[in-house]
Amino acid sequence: LIAVPHRRCRPNAYWRWDLASFSVHIYAARPIAAGEQLSIHYVPLLQSAAARQDQLLDRYIFRCTCSACAASRATRAVSDARRASLRAFVDTPWAVGPLRADASAAVARAMRDARIEEHFFADVWSPALCYAARAALALGDAPTAARCARRAAKLARVVTGVDGGWARVADAPERAVGWRAGGSGLRLEEVIEAVGDAPF
Ligand SMILES: [Zn+2]
Numbered sequence: 001l002i003a004v005p006h007r008r009c010r011p012n013a014y015w016r017w018d019l020a021s022f023s024v025h026i027y028a029a030r031p032i033a034a035g036e037q038l039s040i041h042y043v044p045l046l047q048s049a050a051a052r053q054d055q056l057l058d059r060y061i062f063r064c065t066c067s068a069c070a071a072s073r074a075t076r077a078v079s080d081a082r083r084a085s086l087r088a089f090v091d092t093p094w095a096v097g098p099l100r101a102d103a104s105a106a107v108a109r110a111m112r113d114a115r116i117e118e119h120f121f122a123d124v125w126s127p128a129l130c131y132a133a134r135a136a137l138a139l140g141d142a143p144t145a146a147r148c149a150r151r152a153a154k155l156a157r158v159v160t161g162v163d164g165g166w167a168r169v170a171d172a173p174e175r176a177v178g179w180r181a182g183g184s185g186l187r188l189e190e191v192i193e194a195v196g197d198a199p200f
Pocket residue numbers: 008009010064065066067068069070
């Protein structure tokens with residue numbers, strides 16, 4: 001039995017249904033102060049404020065008055081655009097595929113957007129950390145690759161229940177695929193910097 005957390009569009013926790021243990025796993029998305037109310041999302045957050053409200057009303061007969069939903073029309077429009085770009089980011093398989101300068105710029109931009117939106121969600125940060133780990137591997141930076149891969153493994157577990165092979169990369173970056181593949185001019189440093197102070 002779990003207490004029902006608050007629902008918000010800028011939650012401080014992330015949840016995943018775990019089929020194996022037949023239970024809900026709740027993860028802190030940022031440090032949560034003692035006594036602070038736990039909040040999770042009830043509807044997909046990478047959609048517009050209007051779409052979130054429609055679903056909340058429809059499914060839970062609930063009108064969200066969180067700061068993201070109660071903002072002015074202009075602020076909501078900016079937030080909607082940012083969430084749309086984050087949705088496009090999440091839908092792109094960044095953990096695989098070539099490392100490219102434009103891809104690196106997109107990952108770094110998505111991380112900035114996520115921070116502004118307070119989208120401290122595993123499903124947004126997980127692909128960014130995978131890309132950052134691959135960037136550090138390509139640059140031959142073992143400590144950074146290990147650090148990013150460890151965080152990528154942790155978030156992959158939060159999102160999917162398995163580490164996606166990143167724990168092995170964290171243990172031995174020099175033996176991973178893509179080690180010292182090179183990448184000058186691919187703006188890989190920008191990605192590593194963008195995830196540097198990620199909340200996970
Ligand atoms: Zn809301």
